Amino acid sequence: MNSVLPSEAPTASLAAQPAATPSFRPLYQQIRDLILRSLQQGEWKPAEVIPSEMELAARFGVSQGTVRKAIDELAAGHLLVRRQGRGTFVATHAEQQVQYRFLRLMPDVDQADAEQPAQREIVECKRARATADVARALALKTGESIIQARRVLSFGGIPTIVEDLWLPGEPFRGLTAHRLSAYPGSLYAFFESEFGVRMVRADEKIRAVLPDVQQAALLQIPVSTPLLSVERIAFTYGNRPMELRKGLYRTDSRHYHNRLS
Amino acid sequence: MNSVLPSEAPTASLAAQPAATPSFRPLYQQIRDLILRSLQQGEWKPAEVIPSEMELAARFGVSQGTVRKAIDELAAGHLLVRRQGRGTFVATHAEQQVQYRFLRLMPDVDQADAEQPAQREIVECKRARATADVARALALKTGESIIQARRVLSFGGIPTIVEDLWLPGEPFRGLTAHRLSAYPGSLYAFFESEFGVRMVRADEKIRAVLPDVQQAALLQIPVSTPLLSVERIAFTYGNRPMELRKGLYRTDSRHYHNRLS
DNA sequence: CAGTGGTCTAGACCACGCT
């Protein structure tokens, strides 16, 4: 039997599979998707506990082991975090552990003592209309309302990153330079707590480039300094693109770190 | 009970844990490490099948489920590959699927039709002595014997990558420019089939740089062209570093792709 | 001590690949 009996799944119905098996879909994946939908719909908010495995098993009418495997996959994708003895929690960007989960620029020499956090300066933040490029990246239509921002990150007083951001206007309605500057945590923690938009995954395209005059000025470097260009699209639940970000990184005393396996 | 009874593990003994639990180590991790050791010692060679889950369960005196969880972890780390209905195989770099598993330089426009493979040209290949830097990266002593090579990769006739390689002399004894040039597959497939050295993981440090005169000449570009510098250390089983590679990538029509999650 | 996730087992059945 490849589907949950409706009578045993009072709060959620799974699409029944025909007895013949033209397309087989494991139960635990169906459960995973149901949990995912609950996350998406905000049934449990970031940093909250979700129901225990036994509760979920009862709710979906499956065994604990099946729920466990569903949660395993979500935890592997950093959507959930398991804490033994306490419960399973909705993952959040606001955790102390990793300040910048998606920033891979590391100091060349690992100063053992805690590195002081980056200083952030908002250079610009305005409402605008999506160009064709931006619209394509954010799955919008050309001309739709967006928010555009530029900021500079400095480490130990040295301007190191200049970033341009493009955000869809609708979900981020009410975002202002002032609120951006005032927020103490990372941008993604800001999006999460202020707009309920949780970034789950990102794709980056990395190149070596030279800055234009303005970028060079912001980083206080000559225009002949090669920089890392990092173009990122960040996605929420359901692979919906919610941020386009183009960063320029100085790499003379830091490097972009990547592990291949 | 946290350890396998010796009587039930005839071909391998697991370290018994004291009844008090000062340090608890799950059984499946112990099994995983035993399988890992067998891989390391070459009991099963790349692309070969390993024994079935039931056989391994009998051999280690545990249930199939425990072996399964051990294999799951190794498969997640790309050390093993499961194929339903056929068995579990030792992973290899020689698979057709992904030509270059560790090369993340992608064409900007995805030509749907198969891209023709890169052309490879060995520029240099010589025996030498490890400098302090190289020795540190490869966990050797300064002055130990190494092999040094330089090659150029071209895509569609355009020289795109120039790479310098440093390899420990001992495991790669007998490597020559001729054998390098003659081998049809990727470098890592070559290391695997010709020297039994299987790379399992790699760390990369990425920067933006300008080429020196010689590098610019090899890539047929001006010295003012910013390039991606990719410094990679590749590891075999047991986190032993076995290759240092410094690559320069042209990124005007290709980009380094990375997925963050 | 109760409740949570984590481990381990044994057994049944399913999907897949080969012969």
Place this chain on the structure above:
DNA sequence: GCGTGGTCTAGACCACTGT
């Protein structure tokens, strides 16, 4: 049809966290 990995279950027990 057989053997492989893949799914699902039910139950026991362990390790960890809070009260």
